[in-house]
Amino acid sequence: MTATYKNDFLKEVEANVEDGQWVKMCMQCGVCAGSCPLGPHWQHSPQKIFMMIRAGKREEVLTSDSMWMCTSCYNCIVRCPRKLPITHIMHGLANYAHRLGLAPKGQPTREIAKLFWDNIVKTGRVNELKFSLAMYFKDGFGQGVKNAMAMQGIGLGLMKAKRLNPMEMLGGHTCKDKGGIHKMIAKAREIEDRRKGLSGH
Amino acid sequence: MTAPIATNQTILVVGGGISGMTAALEAAECGKQVLLVEKTPTLGGRTAQLYRYFPKMCHPTCGMEINLKRIRGNPNLRTMTMTQVVAVSGSRGDYKVTLKVSPRYVNENCTACGKCGEAVSAEVADAYNYGLSKVRAAYLPHVMAYPQRYVIDASIVGTPEGEKAKAACPVNAVDLDMKEETIEINVGAVVWATGWRPFDANKIQPYGYDRIANVITSVEFERLADPHGPTGGKLLRPSDGNPAKNVAFIQCAGSRDENYLRHCSRICCMASLKQTQYVREAWGDAGKSTIYYIDIRAIDRFEDFYANVWKDSTVSFVKSKVARIAENEANGNPVLHGVDTEGYHRYATEHDLVVLAVGMEPEVTGVKLPADIVMDSSNFIEGSKDGGMFGAGAASSPLDVNRAVQSATAASLKAIQVIHKNASTEAA
Numbered sequence: 163m164t165a166t167y168k169n170d171f172l173k174e175v176e177a178n179v180e181d182g183q184w185v186k187m188c189m190q191c192g193v194c195a196g197s198c199p200l201g202p203h204w205q206h207s208p209q210k211i212f213m214m215i216r217a218g219k220r221e222e223v224l225t226s227d228s229m230w231m232c233t234s235c236y237n238c239i240v241r242c243p244r245k246l247p248i249t250h251i252m253h254g255l256a257n258y259a260h261r262l263g264l265a266p267k268g269q270p271t272r273e274i275a276k277l278f279w280d281n282i283v284k285t286g287r288v289n290e291l292k293f294s295l296a297m298y299f300k301d302g303f304g305q306g307v308k309n310a311m312a313m314q315g316i317g318l319g320l321m322k323a324k325r326l327n328p329m330e331m332l333g334g335h336t337c338k339d340k341g342g343i344h345k346m347i348a349k350a351r352e353i354e355d356r357r358k359g360l361s362g363h
Numbered sequence: 364m365t366a367p368i369a370t371n372q373t374i375l376v377v378g379g380g381i382s383g384m385t386a387a388l389e390a391a392e393c394g395k396q397v398l399l400v401e402k403t404p405t406l407g408g409r410t411a412q413l414y415r416y417f418p419k420m421c422h423p424t425c426g427m428e429i430n431l432k433r434i435r436g437n438p439n440l441r442t443m444t445m446t447q448v449v450a451v452s453g454s455r456g457d458y459k460v461t462l463k464v465s466p467r468y469v470n471e472n473c474t475a476c477g478k479c480g481e482a483v484s485a486e487v488a489d490a491y492n493y494g495l496s497k498v499r500a501a502y503l504p505h506v507m508a509y510p511q512r513y514v515i516d517a518s519i520v521g522t523p524e525g526e527k528a529k530a531a532c533p534v535n536a537v538d539l540d541m542k543e544e545t546i547e548i549n550v551g552a553v554v555w556a557t558g559w560r561p562f563d564a565n566k567i568q569p570y571g572y573d574r575i576a577n578v579i580t581s582v583e584f585e586r587l588a589d590p591h592g593p594t595g596g597k598l599l600r601p602s603d604g605n606p607a608k609n610v611a612f613i614q615c616a617g618s619r620d621e622n623y624l625r626h627c628s629r630i631c632c633m634a635s636l637k638q639t640q641y642v643r644e645a646w647g648d649a650g651k652s653t654i655y656y657i658d659i660r661a662i663d664r665f666e667d668f669y670a671n672v673w674k675d676s677t678v679s680f681v682k683s684k685v686a687r688i689a690e691n692e693a694n695g696n697p698v699l700h701g702v703d704t705e706g707y708h709r710y711a712t713e714h715d716l717v718v719l720a721v722g723m724e725p726e727v728t729g730v731k732l733p734a735d736i737v738m739d740s741s742n743f744i745e746g747s748k749d750g751g752m753f754g755a756g757a758a759s760s761p762l763d764v765n766r767a768v769q770s771a772t773a774a775s776l777k778a779i780q781v782i783h784k785n786a787s788t789e790a791a
């Protein structure tokens with residue numbers, strides 16, 4: 163049997179992932195893999211992910227939690243000899259896997275991103291108290307209480323410094339035109355979906 | 364100093380490396396008047412600073428000797444050293460060129476007896492050894508230097524050291540009153556054979572060239588291997604003078620990188636392959652060379668050379684661009700960190716010495732050239748829009764010696780055509 167080289171997945175990434183058209187520019191030098199501070203802790207480095215995309219490993223890439231590990235330190239972008247926007251591609255891949263529902267369930271970065279998004283779109287401002295509590299309790303009530311107890315000192319400190327207001331629990335501060343913000347976000351989503359060819363899905 | 368006689372029948376060649384010497388000789392041997400100007404005190408260029416040449420592994424002195432013999436025997440060719448072009452005006456067939464001649468403080472009487480060098484005690488960095496060693500402030504640039512004439516370093520002029528040199532000279536050749544001169548000449552065509560310089564390794568911060576003693580450049584490694592070099596040809600590492608037996612070569616140091624040089628410098632894969640053989644020559648089977656590379660570019664017939672090095676049991680290859688270099692402070696060994704592309708294994712490997720295969724950057728980068736000159740995105744000279752000036756050798760593209768000579772011959776022919784046109788219009 164002869165193996166044929168298919169680049170369907172590369173084409174899919176180019177069409178759907180932010181900055182995906184850059185993937186083919188990678189020359190597999192390994193500088194990003196060796197420069198990423200999280201390197202030793204990821205399953206697949208950016209270098210490897212780019213090769214996997216070209217090798218058509220769709221499932222393995224999209225279900226991987228590797229791109230969710232990127233902390234946006236930009237070390238790779240600064241050093242890449244080909245100037246690939248690696249960080250952005252990592253986030254683009256994560257976002258694409260999320261949209262397709264393939265991203266790993268319970269992956270902490272993904273959970274936090276979701277909580278943050280839900281929190282900020284409600285009022286146009288981040289409600290830090292609610293966001294922190296949502297984070298503490300994301301793994302169930304028992305774990306939430308434990309987390310909250312562990313973070314108590316920091317919470318009190320923030321309150322003293324007026325960085326955290328307990329009254330935020332009751333509604334909290336909002337933007338002047340909450341309805342306008344909601345409309346704006348809906349419109350942005352519509353444009354983005356159209357750009358990605360997702361309208362009607 | 365008298366101004367050389369030059370007319371619009373003269374070809375000016377800028378740069379006295381192998382390319383400039385070739386371009387000048389080809390035209391002069393065709394009967395054309397040629398002026399060859401070189402900014403340093405000697406002809407030879409960077410090839411004179413190599414230990415051996417690939418692919419034949421001969422010493423650069425032989426090629427140099429043949430060229431110098433041709434130069435000495437040709438009345439059509441005049442050379443000026445310590446001379447730079449500061450301005451060019453006019454157009455194809457009729458250029459006015461301003462030259463700046465720096466003082467050598469030694470005149471034509473010099474017999475290179477060396478007495479002035481023995482008399483002074485002041486020392487300056489030895490440019491021939493890329494500053495790895497020092498030389499007396501009255502010196503001959505190197506054994507093959509042409510002209511065979513000493514140089515008094517400007518730093519001792521006006522000091523008692525300068526006077527010592529003058530007093531020591533038996534033939535009254537030291538002239539401490541020499542001044543910088545500006546000369547205007549007329550020429551018909553110009554060949555730019557200004558060559559290359561090694562990319563500044565300090566700019567590649569993750570490699571720590573400025574911080575780690577045992578990280579050196581490929582041009583410095585040539586000097587270590589050379590018997591005329593700072594270690595007398597022994598491969599000893601800078602930090603402690605211990606033998607460098609386990610040597611790493613890092614390819615594309617500065618080249619093929621949008622942050623530094625965009626282009627592939629084309630010769631550095633071959634240079635490292637060649638240098639693994641210096642390690643073998645020095646230590647036999649006890650030597651060990653490791654080449655870290657993106658891909659090996661041994662172009663066309665050099666493939667054979669690569670194939671032979673590949674068979675050498677002391678040489679191994681790691682497909683990976685090293686991400687960063689740290690230093691083992693206990694023994695001064697550089698530690699190379701990266702991930703290889705054949706299996707994505709993470710490594711942290713120690714070596715005695717690391718050689719950065721630095722890229723070739725055009726020597727004229729940052730130098731103001733005539734407005735009419737066209738350069739590519741890496742500052743290699745393509746020629747002038749008016750068709751009267753030409754790039755040659757490593758000034759026009761990163762080339763090995765063989766290809767540089769071919770390119771110089773081609774440029775020389777184009778320059779001859781310009782002069783011919785001049786002669787025929789004047790006769791009409």
Ligand SMILES: Cc1cc2nc3c(=O)[nH]c(=O)nc-3n(C[C@H](O)[C@H](O)[C@H](O)COP(=O)(O)OP(=O)(O)OC[C@H]3O[C@@H](n4cnc5c(N)ncnc54)[C@H](O)[C@@H]3O)c2cc1C
Pocket residue numbers: 377378379380381382383400401402403406407408409410413415416417418446447448556557558559560581582585630634637721723726727730755756757758762763764765767
């Ligand atoms: C580490 C290393 C190893 C190499 N080993 C080999 C090898 O083994 N075999 C091989 O074939 N090639 C080798 N090369 C390539 C080789 O060095 C070049 O091909 C060669 O130097 C090109 O000669 P050139 O005359 O074009 O330039 P250069 O040698 O750079 O000569 C240019 C000359 O012009 C002068 N000049 C510059 N600017 C001016 C100016 N404004 N005015 C007047 N004069 C000026 C310079 O002082 C110099 O003398 C090696 C290169 C490197 C980096």
Ligand code: SF4
Pocket residue numbers: 187188189190191192193194195208209212241242243244245246248
């Ligand atoms: S540094 Fe750039 S070119 Fe090199 S492997 Fe990473 S993405 Fe590819």
Ligand code: SF4
Pocket residue numbers: 197198199200208231232233234235236237238239248249252
């Ligand atoms: S930006 Fe992300 S992928 Fe790049 S080096 Fe930092 S953590 Fe690694």
Ligand code: SF4
Pocket residue numbers: 469472473474475476477478479480513531532533534535536537
């Ligand atoms: S300058 Fe005089 S002393 Fe010095 S090398 Fe020349 S001849 Fe000898």
Ligand code: SF4
Pocket residue numbers: 614615616618619626627628629630631632633658659660720722
């Ligand atoms: S010749 Fe080799 S080392 Fe030099 S830039 Fe090209 S690939 Fe890199």
